[in-house]
Amino acid sequence: MTREYPRFAVVGHPNKGKSSIVSTLAQDETVQISDTPGTTKKYRAFPLKVDGEILYELYDTPGFQRARALLEWLKEVEVSADKKADRVRRFVYEHRDNPKFADEVQLLKPILDGAGIIYVVDGSKPYGVEYEAEMEILRWCGEPSMALINLIDSSDYVDEWKRALGHYFRLVRVFDPMKADFAQHVALLEGVAQLREEWTQPVKRSIEIFKAYREQKITQSAQYITDLMVNSLEFVASGSILGEEATQKERDLVVRRYEDHLRSLEIESHRKIAKIWHHALLESEPFLPLLEGVDLFSRESASIFGLSRQELITTGAAGGAVTGAGVDLLLGGSSLMMGSAIGALIGGIGAAFGFAEAAQIKVLGQTVGSRELEVGPMQNRNFPYMLLHRALYYAREIASRPHANRKKITIDHNEIAGHTWEEERAKKRLEEFHGTLRKGEPLSQNKLQEYQALIKTLLANALNS
Ligand SMILES: Nc1nc2c(ncn2[C@@H]2O[C@H](COP(=O)(O)OP(=O)(O)O)[C@@H](O)[C@H]2O)c(=O)[nH]1
Ligand SMILES: [Mg+2]
Known part of the structure; x- marks a missing residue:
């Protein structure tokens, strides 16, 4: 399905600031942010609207719970690169009513529907291989993607995160949803504009409207x-x-x-x-x-x-x-x-x-x-x-x-x-x-x-x- 405005699914591990990023980028104070992991059960769209026009839309999603099991399932059958997204689709279809993968099904749905991927990590915690299954699954989806490094605490593991994320994502940025100012917001949108060719013009236009707004x-x-x-x-x-x-x-x-x-x-x-x-x-x-x-x-x-x-x-x-x-x-x-x-x-x-x-x-x-x-x-x-x-x-x-x-x-x-x-x-x-x-x-x-x-x-x- 194609729409004229860009859409992004904000995904990642539970409690890494996904909802915070949605809230800041969509300028929406109603997005639920919580210390308790697993607050978000269903994906939900938050558009950024100016005078009734949607400039872009973000999906807040539940975090990955069983990334490794999911990846194993995907790999059970050998498929060529061009069929990988279909394989993910197959997974979502077969597990649509399986409570074990309820969170994964929810977070994958908007991506399979054509949304770009914003993968969120916490740069104040060390990088670990446990994230690789998540990133690998996202790669299987074949949608343009970027990673945002959020710093929830004061420790700084940004460099090691950058090295790891660079293998999986086209664009890697540090972005703090609690402190980002207008210039940082715009800079992020400018990065997003490069992710997919057909987004470049709409996003550039959105930025202009956003500034005028x-x-x-x-x-x-x-x-x-x-x-x-x-x-x-x-x-x-x-x-x-x-x-x-x-x-x-x-x-x-x-x-x-x-x-x-x-x-x-x-x-x-x-x-x-x-x-x-x-x-x-x-x-x-x-x-x-x-x-x-x-x-x-x-x-x-x-x-x-x-x-x-x-x-x-x-x-x-x-x-x-x-x-x-x-x-x-x-x-x-x-x-x-x-x-x-x-x-x-x-x-x-x-x-x-x-x-x-x-x-x-x-x-x-x-x-x-x-x-x-x-x-x-x-x-x-x-x-x-x-x-x-x-x-x-x-x-x-x-x-x-x-x-x-x-x-x-x-x-x-x-x-x-x-x-x-x-x-x-x-x-x-x-x-x-x-x-x-x-x-x-x-x-x-x-x-x-x-x-x-x-x-x-x-x-x-x-x-x-
Ligand atoms: N200090 C600080 N806290 C943050 C930041 N990002 C998220 N948090 C906190 O971390 C918790 C989880 O955030 P949330 O956005 O709900 O994460 P989600 O589970 O990934 O959607 C909340 O208590 C947030 O207030 C940040 O950049 N700085
Ligand atoms: Mg959340």
Whole structure:
């Protein structure tokens, strides 16, 4: 049977990372990966689709259980090379209901149906002759094949594996499904393109589509991040007050409303980004949102993701605020003098947020007549940088995460501190947009597009660093 897209059966010994490789190459987080050998009982197809079109398809298969017995059966009758695949077919047919060879039957079926072979070994374990029966059987199938050396542990027997595999496979590569990045993924596809002549063009085309698809995902992510920024920074929470003056309780309530709304905007934005990159499960139960450990309004978040005082000054975010009460607006403090012309500033908010740095939020519109209390738009000058940095960090983690990696993201403080995503020029340009939003003015359509383009550049830089 011929189809226009290439198909590969991923085969090998149990527990060598076959399913992990399928998951990463098909960018599918639903592939079952397990420590328990023998989890996969039936072969299953996982296509890589872009806009409904299948670029290629991988078959996850059970591992070999009785390779030696199978090979003996094949060799019982002498056949010429051109009849070897038929002999394998005969085996599958005769043993289709034999539980003893159930796994072998399943793993051979897609190959006999024309799928290419990806043989997976663990290069952190020594090579041994017990693998030769498996490789010999695959050779009998007569389909184009490549071997991938996965390194599950830290020991390294890659050289001896390469020597052995070279006898059986046209192409031998080291490929780590837990760490492979986009470039390695593409490089592997380029290798695959050489395996069979009629695959060369389709695979090359697939690679182009695949690259464009990634570009599209970066653009879409940047759009979500821009939405998050604008919606968060311009948000105003309000609550009514009973008396002439707002009580502490009334103030706390509206601050909490403000704070929770911003938190939920961030989580929603992260979920959307995870979905674009096919990591939706990671953000759903039983997993927790990745940045949940570092609350948006925590001191920790400000110190990890925010700009330093010096950076704020060189960026221009400090503006006229470097002296006097303005310093508090940048870095926290207990001054209540800011913004007296526009409204009252609540001293207690710092406590409500748990720290002062990001918490200087002006309360606007508290007039006796209307009896309304308003919090927002965000006045803290560091907050936009922190929020953006969190979003870029998150998007980068998600976008560069191979689908075989199901571990929770742990935030590496040193790595973040050493990052230079927001180079000087970009930071200054960002301040333009943030300044407008801080004043409660909307960004024009043009400005919004510029803002999004800048965020996209920052994200693309982060992904390529
Ligand atoms: N650290 C690490 N673990 C891996 C790697 N590949 C597979 N594993 C783990 O090895 C186990 C078996 O992997 P799986 O893909 O289910 O193997 P399969 O039985 O051949 O399909 C799982 O616990 C995986 O998380 C790898 O490259 N690095
Ligand atoms: Mg498996």
